[in-house]
Amino acid sequence: MSAIPVTNEKAPDHRLVKSTDRVFYAGMVILGGSYIVFIIAMLVADAYFISHSDQDIASVLFSEDIQYSIRFSLLSCCITTVLAIWVSVPIAYLMSRHKFFGQSLIDAILDIPIVLPPLVIGLSLLILFRHTPIKILDDAFPIALHKPAVVIAQFSVACAFAVRTLRSTFDEIPLRREQVALTLGCSRSQAFWNVVMPEARRGLLTAATLAWARSLGEFGPILIFAGTTPQRTEVLPVSVHLQNAAGNLDAAVAVSLMMVVIALTVLILFRVVVGGNLTPKLSR
Amino acid sequence: MIETAKLTIRAGDFCLADVNVRIPAGVYCVLMGKTGSGKTTLLEAICGLKQIVAGKILIDDRDVTHLKPADRGIGFVPQEGSLFETMSVRRHLEFALMVRKWTRKQRTERVEELASMLEIAHLLDRRPHGLSGGERQRVALGRALSFRPKILCLDEPLSALDDETHEHLVGLLKRIQHDTGVTALHVTHNRHEAEALADLQLRVVDGVVKVHGEPATGSKKAESGPQIARFKQ
Numbered sequence: 001m002s003a004i005p006v007t008n009e010k011a012p013d014h015r016l017v018k019s020t021d022r023v024f025y026a027g028m029v030i031l032g033g034s035y036i037v038f039i040i041a042m043l044v045a046d047a048y049f050i051s052h053s054d055q056d057i058a059s060v061l062f063s064e065d066i067q068y069s070i071r072f073s074l075l076s077c078c079i080t081t082v083l084a085i086w087v088s089v090p091i092a093y094l095m096s097r098h099k100f101f102g103q104s105l106i107d108a109i110l111d112i113p114i115v116l117p118p119l120v121i122g123l124s125l126l127i128l129f130r131h132t133p134i135k136i137l138d139d140a141f142p143i144a145l146h147k148p149a150v151v152i153a154q155f156s157v158a159c160a161f162a163v164r165t166l167r168s169t170f171d172e173i174p175l176r177r178e179q180v181a182l183t184l185g186c187s188r189s190q191a192f193w194n195v196v197m198p199e200a201r202r203g204l205l206t207a208a209t210l211a212w213a214r215s216l217g218e219f220g221p222i223l224i225f226a227g228t229t230p231q232r233t234e235v236l237p238v239s240v241h242l243q244n245a246a247g248n249l250d251a252a253v254a255v256s257l258m259m260v261v262i263a264l265t266v267l268i269l270f271r272v273v274v275g276g277n278l279t280p281k282l283s284r
Numbered sequence: 285m286i287e288t289a290k291l292t293i294r295a296g297d298f299c300l301a302d303v304n305v306r307i308p309a310g311v312y313c314v315l316m317g318k319t320g321s322g323k324t325t326l327l328e329a330i331c332g333l334k335q336i337v338a339g340k341i342l343i344d345d346r347d348v349t350h351l352k353p354a355d356r357g358i359g360f361v362p363q364e365g366s367l368f369e370t371m372s373v374r375r376h377l378e379f380a381l382m383v384r385k386w387t388r389k390q391r392t393e394r395v396e397e398l399a400s401m402l403e404i405a406h407l408l409d410r411r412p413h414g415l416s417g418g419e420r421q422r423v424a425l426g427r428a429l430s431f432r433p434k435i436l437c438l439d440e441p442l443s444a445l446d447d448e449t450h451e452h453l454v455g456l457l458k459r460i461q462h463d464t465g466v467t468a469l470h471v472t473h474n475r476h477e478a479e480a481l482a483d484l485q486l487r488v489v490d491g492v493v494k495v496h497g498e499p500a501t502g503s504k505k506a507e508s509g510p511q512i513a514r515f516k517q
Binding site: 174176179180181182185186187190194199201 | 328367428
């Protein structure tokens with residue numbers, strides 16, 4: 001029987017490994033947690049500021065203008081989300097499943113709304129709607145500086161974010177599954193609706209959430225393209241701007257906090273109702 | 285019967301040219317070869333998943349070269365199953381039948397038949413997540429056989445299984461092929477698997493596909509005829 005060769009290699013020091021693991025996780029938690037604490041600190045500061053205000057905050061929040069702003073914000077965000085998902089699904093699917101000439105260029109074009117400053121998007125929209133042939137449409141059905149402009153301004157940015165999210169989603173769904181569906185008798189459309197879309201459900205939820213949240217916070221393009229007319233194109237970020245511009249900082253902060261509450265409520269509800277729960281599953 | 289005549293397939297920079305293969309009806313054919321030799325590409329072309337540059341593919345003397353995968357009537361079992369993660373096992377087995385608008389009664393009967401044949405009756409209400417490798421492959425096999433195809437194409441279906449499960453599924457595949465009389469084209473690089481399953485072995489050697497063994501004597505439905513294939517790279 002041959003002897004087991006003796007090596008000079010030492011076994012790992014388990015205590016050292018354990019303490020290194022602790023340092024690793026402590027570093028991760030401190031670095032990651034500091035950002036979360038930073039966000040919470042901002043909100044706490046806002047809440048503290050409001051609690052020490054002399055102004056009647058309730059009367060501001062329940063004023064007709066702010067109530068209109070809340071309703072219009074929720075409505076416009078929902079319309080924008082539906083439009084963004086409707087348009088981004090085919091773009092993301094085609095970009096994910098096909099390789100074609102000029103794809104990199106189209107990919108870059110899709111990033112423009114993300115990269116451009118919001119004010120530039122607003123200006124570009126305004127200029128677009130003042131030139132033929134879009135101007136003819138605008139003359140027949142007033143869009144610029146009217147309610148539809150809010151949705152278009154929100155859509156122009158939110159859709160780009162939805163496309164990015166859905167592109168990753170479709171990339172992660174193996175093409176093989178779709179091919180199997182084709183051999184089982186499906187048309188392309190049947191394979192898409194019966195196999196791809198159910199598997200993209202979580203990605204769709206994420207894209208919709210992102211589009212909705214992005215729309216709620218949109219301000220720059222709305223300011224330029226839709227204007228800031230109370231009870232017409234006033235959404236919550238515009239309300240904050242108007243209150244702040246009027247020197248009413250207390251009311252501006254109160255509306256901001258209300259936006260946070262609305263956003264959190266809707267996003268959590270969305271995850272619970274559509275996503276099933278709040279605890280994400282580990283990736284397979 | 286599967287037949288290719290001067291078939292040329294292109295997949296990116298890779299090209300198979302002038303491929304002539306004839307697999308008689310009712311035969312279990314195993315196609316072997318090294319990784320990257322073009323086995324899967326040929327299988328995909330027969331299933332209609334790869335574009336044909338030139339030549340013909342005939343299934344039971346019917347030219348299917350330009351038919352869509354859905355119209356070829358070929359059951360396909362990919363590597364590692366490729367199950368639909370949102371569907372139950374029952375839904376997998378009746379998916380092709382729903383597409384073909386079978387009645388609920390017909391679907392239920394067929395699902396029960398398949399579940400019994402593949403020993404997966406206890407899995408019918410489960411989803412793929414959590415199924416073992418062997419269970420996944422049996423579901424994939426049931427899904428492919430559900431609509432009673434005359435041709436079954438399997439792309440390394442047993443490659444990721446442990447020895448015991450592998451052996452069990454080899455027996456199951458052989459029994460199912462015998463019972464259904466389906467013509468099987470099975471791609472693998474496992475010699476033992478090939479020897480256990482094949483009535484006919486095709487082997488890719490230096491870009492040429494050669495017949496490795498004669499059809500087994502036990503294959504009643506096997507027809508005589510040349511099985512020749514040439515791969516060019």
